[in-house]
Amino acid sequence: MSFSGFGFKNRVALGVLALLGVMGSFSASAVAETNHATDWQLGLIKSVTPIMDEIAELHNILLILITLITLFVLALLVYVMARFNEKANPVPAKTTHSASLEFAWTVVPLLILSFMAIPSWRLLANQYDFPKADVTIKAIGQQWNWDYEYLDHEDISFTSIMKADDELERGEPRLLATDNAVVVPVNKVIHVLITADPSGVIHNWTVPNFGVKADAVPGRVSRVWFKATKPGTYYGQCSELCGKDHAFMPIEVKVVSDADYEKWLKWANEEYASKDSINDDVNVAKIKDDGKGYAAVAGALSD
Numbered sequence: 512m513s514f515s516g517f518g519f520k521n522r523v524a525l526g527v528l529a530l531l532g533v534m535g536s537f538s539a540s541a542v543a544e545t546n547h548a549t550d551w552q553l554g555l556i557k558s559v560t561p562i563m564d565e566i567a568e569l570h571n572i573l574l575i576l577i578t579l580i581t582l583f584v585l586a587l588l589v590y591v592m593a594r595f596n597e598k599a600n601p602v603p604a605k606t607t608h609s610a611s612l613e614f615a616w617t618v619v620p621l622l623i624l625s626f627m628a629i630p631s632w633r634l635l636a637n638q639y640d641f642p643k644a645d646v647t648i649k650a651i652g653q654q655w656n657w658d659y660e661y662l663d664h665e666d667i668s669f670t671s672i673m674k675a676d677d678e679l680e681r682g683e684p685r686l687l688a689t690d691n692a693v694v695v696p697v698n699k700v701i702h703v704l705i706t707a708d709p710s711g712v713i714h715n716w717t718v719p720n721f722g723v724k725a726d727a728v729p730g731r732v733s734r735v736w737f738k739a740t741k742p743g744t745y746y747g748q749c750s751e752l753c754g755k756d757h758a759f760m761p762i763e764v765k766v767v768s769d770a771d772y773e774k775w776l777k778w779a780n781e782e783y784a785s786k787d788s789i790n791d792d793v794n795v796a797k798i799k800d801d802g803k804g805y806a807a808v809a810g811a812l813s814d
């Protein structure tokens with residue numbers, strides 16, 4: 512087996528380099544300045560947590576790897592078409608086996624997969640290794656909005672509803688801004704316990720900037736954690752097709768300084784305690800911390 516000379520290889524190498532260059536400029540331009548998805552955006556959303564950094568890094572590694580593999584296979588196909596068509600190769604060889612080739616195309620993919628597995632498993636472990644929580648929030652998917660309870664503050668629970676177009680203030684994104692945003696302190700570990708109205712449907716609590724996404728399943732508790740390192744307002748949308756208003760139950764999280772968070776806590780304690788800010792008719796599964804982790808309390812529906 513011999514390639515038809517260095518010219519071909521060089522051209523392939525040049526092509527690969529050019530493509531990598533294009534991809535590089537895409538991922539550079541992909542660091543968008545806005546905190547939410549924009550029209551014609553390329554690449555992943557701006558990361559504000561260590562986990563999202565890792566997700567983006569893994570994505571970039573795999574993008575390069577998969578591009579190289581695809582180009583390699585394409586080059587082989589083109590080579591075979593050019594070199595072994597009926598005109599160029601009228602008398603075909605009778606070769607049917609090549610032990611060394613078979614060994615190579617088994618072992619090389621194995622090595623590639625092992626190489627991919629390392630950052631992938633590391634990321635999984637980091638995502639599911641929950642550091643001790645500074646703030647714990649319960650997010651409850653309703654038809655069709657999110658309710659929130661701050662588990663460290665009995666009086667802070669509220670309903671968060673999407674703002675209609677005519678309620679938007681300057682700069683607020685359409686279909687993403689809410690009347691009551693979740694507020695969390697910067698550089699603190701936030702646990703979000705995610706569930707849904709037990710008589711409802713499955714939703715999904717997602718904030719792409721944080722790299723978190725988990726289903727909100729009636730009667731069950733999913734859990735995500737994040738540590739946002741940059742103050743700002745971040746958005747997400749329900750990411751499980753849940754019904755007619757699936758597109759209209761956004762998630763808005765404000766990451767603020769410790770001082771602002773304390774101020775907000777004071778305000779929220781009065782604001783949300785003074786009125787019935789959460790819909791009590793909805794009987795949401797209660798959650799208890801048994802020391803090992805959180806679990807939906809069995810029978811919570813009946814009590």
Ligand SMILES: [Cu+2]
Pocket residue numbers: 652713714715749750751752753754757760
């Ligand atoms: Cu939903």
